[in-house]
Amino acid sequence: MNYDAFFEQSLNDLKSEGNYRVFADLERHRGEFPKATNRGDAEKEVTIWCSNDYLGMGQHPTVLNAMHDAIDRVGAGAGGTRNISGTTHHHVLLERELADLHGKESALLFTSGYVSNWAALGTLAAKIPNCLVISDSLNHASMIEGIRHSKAERKIWKHNDLADLERLLAEQPLDRPKLIAFESVYSMDGDIAPIREICDLADKYNAMTYLDEVHAVGMYGPRGGGIAEREGLMDRLTVIEGTLGKAFGVMGGYIAASRDLVDFVRSFASGFIFTTALPPAVAAGACAAIKHLKTSSVERESQQAKVAKVRDRLEQIGIPHIDNPSHIIPVMVGDPVKCKFLSDVLMRDHGIYIQPINYPTVPKGTERLRITPSPVHSDADIDALLSALEDLWAQCQLQRMPMAAQ
Numbered sequence: 001m002n003y004d005a006f007f008e009q010s011l012n013d014l015k016s017e018g019n020y021r022v023f024a025d026l027e028r029h030r031g032e033f034p035k036a037t038n039r040g041d042a043e044k045e046v047t048i049w050c051s052n053d054y055l056g057m058g059q060h061p062t063v064l065n066a067m068h069d070a071i072d073r074v075g076a077g078a079g080g081t082r083n084i085s086g087t088t089h090h091h092v093l094l095e096r097e098l099a100d101l102h103g104k105e106s107a108l109l110f111t112s113g114y115v116s117n118w119a120a121l122g123t124l125a126a127k128i129p130n131c132l133v134i135s136d137s138l139n140h141a142s143m144i145e146g147i148r149h150s151k152a153e154r155k156i157w158k159h160n161d162l163a164d165l166e167r168l169l170a171e172q173p174l175d176r177p178k179l180i181a182f183e184s185v186y187s188m189d190g191d192i193a194p195i196r197e198i199c200d201l202a203d204k205y206n207a208m209t210y211l212d213e214v215h216a217v218g219m220y221g222p223r224g225g226g227i228a229e230r231e232g233l234m235d236r237l238t239v240i241e242g243t244l245g246k247a248f249g250v251m252g253g254y255i256a257a258s259r260d261l262v263d264f265v266r267s268f269a270s271g272f273i274f275t276t277a278l279p280p281a282v283a284a285g286a287c288a289a290i291k292h293l294k295t296s297s298v299e300r301e302s303q304q305a306k307v308a309k310v311r312d313r314l315e316q317i318g319i320p321h322i323d324n325p326s327h328i329i330p331v332m333v334g335d336p337v338k339c340k341f342l343s344d345v346l347m348r349d350h351g352i353y354i355q356p357i358n359y360p361t362v363p364k365g366t367e368r369l370r371i372t373p374s375p376v377h378s379d380a381d382i383d384a385l386l387s388a389l390e391d392l393w394a395q396c397q398l399q400r401m402p403m404a405a406q
Contacts, residue, residue: 002076021198021360023340033059033376038347046347047381049371050354054301054327056376057249057289067250070281078087078277082109083382086277094121094283097290098242098254101217101225103234106262109254110284111275113214113243114142119271121146121210124142124261125154127268128177130368134168136160136182136193136209143181143212147289162197169205178207179238184227185215188362188370191329199236206236218247218328219300224293244282248289251355252278303327303373306382309382310373313386318400319393329371330357331389333398342392350388 013018022225026046033056034048041278056065058087066185070090078086080116091109098107109115121143125133133147133154147154158164165180172178180202192274195211202209213226221229226242228234239261244252266272293299307327314321314331323328339356346352363369393400 036224070284090283104256111255117142118146125150125152190324307372
């Protein structure tokens, strides 16, 4: 086999389909997010419109000061895995904050949200005898890989379809261990799971629940505990999983649950045991972000106002987008080549960075620009974005929705 030819042809196939991914070489400006410099072929200033740093906490002075202080006091790395020499006081403090945030007895840190899902779901499903995992059809790749890795029996329920979930649960003996895995906010369509009703079914059929809140922590609830906090449901969930790399502005993942469940995962999960711990400065920054958002609603309220404004403007000019109750605005293009073209032109001609979302992240035919307004986007930024989209939609002769009444 000619290996190099195989790699080259596979990449060429991606490019011809419009699904080849190109990373923008961006350099953020400290304290000026969403502004950045594109360090690509032609340097220029750009405004970022697709970041998962939803509240701009990655640039917040409280977070930066905490990270600087930690580096000055304890240095850079953690020194190893948590089991060898990598547990620092900053990790302990952060886990306490996370447990408190979600009203749970304990929490456990991982190096990323992907790893926390892969390790926690994989360990629970593998170690609980005869466990059946019932997974929402639109769950994140990290959840899917964790479930696959467990080698436990799994069934897929139609996205947010309670009748289908109950059908699968009712097929099983009541005493069989069952784990329902789902998300609160789904990152590509921005829709929200019926958490209360899922908990009702879990209670009825003796199942555990595993809720991924990565796109909701920091964003919803009076203290930023997510959709489950907003709905008063945290105590009904077996495991709440979250990330530190989105609304909290740094990196890392975690689970929060009962003391024994967390200790069980800590003791058996290879994805925790055998990987180097987060740098103390990262833990300190995350801790500062969580503490701040527990007491400040300014960022959430401002962000929600900006989201509403962008949605309203899209409606006025007829740009097709998915209507949902979350902070994620998917602008629908429906063609991978056109989606990449729109992204390129926005960057090149308008100084606007929105990465195209193509297959396999979303199904073919649903390609989109995923817009995430933040509290630090100005009214001028919004005007520039909507003006550019309106021009490009006309230039490319893309389909529009009926325009809102003026």
